[in-house]
Amino acid sequence: MIYLIAPSVTKCNAEGASLICTTCEQALRRYVPTSPLDNDAAVRLVTAGANDTAIFFNPTTEVNLSNAAIKLLRSVGHAFPIAMTVSSRRPPDVANMRQSFDVTEYLALRGGERNIDLAGAAFAREVLSMIQPSLMRSRLxxxxxxxxxxxxxxxxxxxxxxxxxxxxxxxxxxxxxxxxxxxxxxxxxxxxxxxxxxxxxxxxxxxxxxxxxxxxxxxxxxxxxxxxxxxxxxxxxxxxxxxxxxxxxxxxxxxxxxxxxxxxxxxxxxxxxxVQILDADARLKEVENIDVEIRDPNKLINAVRIVCGKGMPYPLECTTHLVQFFGTHPRPDDVRGLADFPGKYTARLLLLRGPIPDTLKSQTGPIAARAEDYVDCLEDYMSPQHKASKQRGVIISGAFPDGCTPKDQQDIIDAVRAFAQRILQRGGTIMFGAHPTFVPLIVASARQLRSNDVENALHLYYSKEFVSDLAQYNNHGTVIGVPKAGGRNASLTLMRERMVADEFAVGLVAIGGRLVRPGIVPGVDEEMALARKRNLPVLLIGSVQGRASEIAAEFAVNNWENAPNSFTREENERLRTSGDFAGLASTFLRRLGI
Missing domain, CATH: 3.40.50.10140 (Toll/interleukin-1 receptor homology (TIR) domain)
Structure with missing residues (x-):
């Protein structure tokens, strides 16, 4: 159990603490049992143990924690402090071995207070990555x-x-x-x-x-x-x-x-x-016409019953899988544990975040598969989509922003990869500019998934203002050069106009992006404006650092009036706040007909 102690209990009166507590609770409940503790009386009633976790806010005044709070923090296996202010970064003595989640630093990298609701969800994911045993090991x-x-x-x-x-x-x-x-x-x-x-x-x-x-x-x-x-x-x-x-x-x-x-x-x-493996686990539970029973919440083991013939008056045989999600590579004892797990199942599957190691390809026990592929396959099987009559593609817009932290760089990489792979797997085309940060990631995915069809899979646009050696783009798909246009800014604008005008484009997804600089219009802003002129829907991925997150926050402040797409407010908020990049790609590419 995760016990989430309200900021009022620990005398944290900083502005925004209650909102962070609420969004953190919402994020945690999607994955694990969570119990909010809103007052000291509720804290006193808790009997916690070494398998439990507590989250609390550092006091913003010079006060002592209550005896009940101290007892709880001493009894749990993990205690995670949140610092709302610079002056409250040091946790109370009972939990001073754990570094606080620094809200001030987090917001400084994401456009300030207007994105404070993202902090709770980000912190929740950080906590989950540390307490779930199948996500990560101490030995790398x-x-x-x-x-x-x-x-x-x-x-x-x-x-x-x-x-x-x-x-x-x-x-x-x-x-x-x-x-x-x-x-x-x-x-x-x-x-x-x-x-x-x-x-x-x-x-x-x-x-x-x-x-x-x-x-x-x-x-x-x-x-x-x-x-x-x-x-x-x-x-x-x-x-x-x-x-x-x-x-x-x-x-x-x-x-x-x-x-x-x-x-x-x-x-x-x-x-x-x-931690993205938790998103696959949560997304599995949302697939239509399957029943998911949690068998071991700590080890992320589920029984998946694929319901056949719902609504039929006669019984049909159904398939039941026993699946376990892994954020790291399973060890031999993990494989044995799933093989020996009690119960009768059609198949037992080890669902991995990354590639399938050779050691798991030849063994005759549980089947190893990529978690994202498994959930995607179930979604497509249970809710088949009509194949588009013509080729469709998506523009991927963005870049790593200046000063991007390693954590945010990894988030951007994971987001680009999630969208790129699903576009390619579904036969779509990716349109993108020749920026050196996204190119290798997109091209590597195309060579893996569409090795015999790279020309149709990728449309790479470049400006002759900046690129003279075309040899670097060998086997990069269809490479489209755009003439110079009288200077840096004009040449970039012309290249973006040509890219957004691609006949296959049915939408644009913005991920990251460089921030506003004097005298330079951010690329995401310009490409988004061009897309709107063509009535192409724009998807703003807001949970990662960059210009797209700033733009999404501006729309959120205005309740998504004049949104850059026809999605509902709730759908745009999901795009802005969710770190489930694979789930976002799967859901919204369907909306674009891909």
């Missing part, structure tokens, strides 16, 4: 991607430090016997890794194997920690793992602190991505 499997020519000694030093830190790591010269197919083993280990540590040395971008490893990670949703070694730049043709590196180190010796920072960054990114 890390893949070290590097160019041997100038990164071998550095990777070796990191590997040695990681061993001291008790992490599982894989280096291409440590575990491979002579005569083995090194690249085959590398890719197999890569698919079993929780995250990739990419050592961006001066020669790294010249390695086709390093590039291949990054593209595999990008298309499979494996988080990448970008470790910059030196001051060189990456060419636009090389896949950029994020907007900026996560860690900078100097050539030479690696310190223990740097190794710990890399592991910490990997853990944060893995946790941020892993």
């Amino acid at each position: 499997s890390l893949f070290l991607s590097h160019r041997r020519a100038d990164g071998e000694s550095l990777a070796r030093a990191f590997w040695e430090k990681l061993l001291v830190l008790s992490q599982n790591s894989f280096r291409d010269l440590a575990d491979i016997l002579i005569g083995e197919s090194a690249q085959e083993v590398l890719e197999s280990r890569l698919r079993q890794s929780d995250a990739v540590l990419f050592f961006d040395t001066r020669l790294a971008y010249t390695s086709e194997w390093v590039e291949r490893e990054l593209r595999i990670a990008l298309r499979n949703g494996i988080p990448i920690v970008w470790i910059k070694v030196g001051t060189h730049g990456l060419p636009n043709s090389f896949p950029h793992p994020a907007a900026t590196p996560h860690l900078f180190i100097q050539d030479g010796a690696v310190t223990s602190d740097e190794a710990e920072q890399a592991v910490s960054a990997a853990a944060d990114l893995v946790r941020e991505s892993a």
Whole structure:
């Protein structure tokens, strides 16, 4: 049980605390049993144990917590504090080992107080990622991607430090016997890794194997920690793992602190991505004509009964699956646990967030599958959609905003990947500009899902004002060059006009986006205005940092008057606040006829 202690109980009188408490409760209830405690009497009645969790607000005045609150916080297995102000960042002594969720810092990166309702949902996801045992493990499997020519000694030093830190790591010269197919083993280990540590040395971008490893990670949703070694730049043709590196180190010796920072960054990114498995679990329960019974809420085990012939006067045999959701790779004891779980089922499935490891492909027990694919398949099977008579496509607009945090970079990557993969899986076309941050992610998905149809899958637009070497766009789909138009801004405008005018476009989804800068109209604003002139609906993904979130907040303040689409207020609020990117893509692409 998660006990959510109201701010009034702990003497937190900061403005907005009640709203954060409400939105946090709403988000938690979608996934786990949650009990709000609105007064001290309710706190006194609780008998909590080590399997329970408490959430509370740090006091904003110099007061002591009540004895009942102290007793509760001491008895639970996890206690998570929320700091509404700078002065209340330090939790009370009873819970001072846990860092507070900093609302002030969160809002500073997301347009200020108008997005305060997003803070509760974001915090809820952070809590869930830490308390659900099948989401993440304390020991990470890390893949070290590097160019041997100038990164071998550095990777070796990191590997040695990681061993001291008790992490599982894989280096291409440590575990491979002579005569083995090194690249085959590398890719197999890569698919079993929780995250990739990419050592961006001066020669790294010249390695086709390093590039291949990054593209595999990008298309499979494996988080990448970008470790910059030196001051060189990456060419636009090389896949950029994020907007900026996560860690900078100097050539030479690696310190223990740097190794710990890399592991910490990997853990944060893995946790941020892993929590999306809860969205798949929640979305499963919303599929029509199936019955879902929770068998083990802590381990995310459900019995899924696919109802056949509802409304028929005669009985029909139904299929029942036993499924377990994983945000990390299942270990052998997980596989055995699901295989031995009591009950009779048509099939037992391990539903994963990331790629299917080779170790789970050949075994004869439970079936391993991607969680998103499983839920998508059920949705399409139970509610089939009429296939469009003509080709349809969606414009993906946005970029990483300046100053984007690693957490928000990962959210943007996950959102782009979710929409891109569903557009491609459903036979749609993606229209997008040649910005180096989104291109490798979209192209990697197309090569995986539509390898024989990349020309129809992707329409990549570029301006000849900025691009002269077209070789970097080989096998990038249909590449459309737009002439120069008298300067940077005019050329960008012309390219955007051509992209939005694409004959296949039926809508635009805005994710992230650079913020307003003096003398420059943000790309999301301009592309959104062009889309509205064509009466193309615009989907504003608001739960990630960037210009799209700011625009969505402005519409929300005005109750979505003159919204950039025909969706209801509730539907636009879902687009603005939900971090369930796969669910958003599945639902709203259907609305666009894809």
